[in-house]
Amino acid sequence: MSLPRIIAHRCGGALAPENTLAGLLIAARIGCRGVEFDVMLTADGVPVLMHDETLARTTDRQGRLAVLSLAELSNVNAGCRHHPAFAVSPVPTFQSALALCADLGLWANVEIKPASGHEAATGRIVAEQLAASPMAGAAMLSSFSPVALAAAVSAQPALPRALLVEHVPANWSEAVRQAGATAIHCAARHLSPETAAAIACTGLRLACYTVNRCEEADALFSTGVSALFTDRPDLWLPAEM
Numbered sequence: 025m026s027l028p029r030i031i032a033h034r035c036g037g038a039l040a041p042e043n044t045l046a047g048l049l050i051a052a053r054i055g056c057r058g059v060e061f062d063v064m065l066t067a068d069g070v071p072v073l074m075h076d077e078t079l080a081r082t083t084d085r086q087g088r089l090a091v092l093s094l095a096e097l098s099n100v101n102a103g104c105r106h107h108p109a110f111a112v113s114p115v116p117t118f119q120s121a122l123a124l125c126a127d128l129g130l131w132a133n134v135e136i137k138p139a140s141g142h143e144a145a146t147g148r149i150v151a152e153q154l155a156a157s158p159m160a161g162a163a164m165l166s167s168f169s170p171v172a173l174a175a176a177v178s179a180q181p182a183l184p185r186a187l188l189v190e191h192v193p194a195n196w197s198e199a200v201r202q203a204g205a206t207a208i209h210c211a212a213r214h215l216s217p218e219t220a221a222a223i224a225c226t227g228l229r230l231a232c233y234t235v236n237r238c239e240e241a242d243a244l245f246s247t248g249v250s251a252l253f254t255d256r257p258d259l260w261l262p263a264e265m
């Protein structure tokens with residue numbers, strides 16, 4: 025199976041509350057073959073889907089995720105800031121998201137998103153759970169935290185991983201080699217056509233975030249970009265994804 029070109033950002037993009045199982049279901053329903061989500065540890069070391077260190081933007085609670093146990097998190101609603109159809113959407117565990125991706129046939133980019141001070145533990149635990157899951161052969165790790173990614177690689181060296189950066193560094197070739205990465209994930213707004221073409225020439229996979237317009241997507245694909253993270257996967261037909 026070819027890797028997906030269109031990757032639903034934070035599970036389902038803007039079509040569902042971010043980083044929820046509802047997002048995975050919608051992504052699959054519209055024909056998306058790939059999803060991205062962010063993974064952070066609870067206070068008792070359980071990886072769950074969450075982007076921000078604090079709960080206020082996406083849930084009905086305040087405060088930091090990293091001080092709550094999984095049991096304390098069980099009543100937190102991650103659906104309250106979206107359409108009423110998603111009125112109650114729990115914060116999913118990483119394991120439940122992996123199981124649903126496997127059931128739905130989705131490829132996953134697992135972005136390790138450690139809370140500050142928990143980088144190494146998050147990388148290690150996420151890698152161990154992914155390697156033991158049915159998604160081990162259909163997923164790729166990434167992290168803005170070099171410490172978290174290094175810990176993941178140390179725990180499970182065989183898992184594919186991407187170098188995740190905002191700006192592609194001048195020494196990207198060396199950075200990719202050091203990380204043992206097979207892909208670069210970067211911000212679309214900072215990527216020049218020349219850099220995209222140079223990366224594409226090497227055969228590395230190049231994926232850009234976050235692209236929500238078809239014209240921008242077409243321009244990026246024409247420079248050699250392989251895939252896009254989008255909040256609007258509904259802009260593409262299943263055959264284009």
Ligand code: G3P
Pocket residue numbers: 033034060062075135166188209233253
């Ligand atoms: O992994 C790609 C993208 O998700 C990175 O940005 O902040 O949405 O996690 P962010």
Ligand code: MG
Pocket residue numbers: 034060061062135
């Ligand atoms: Mg992310």
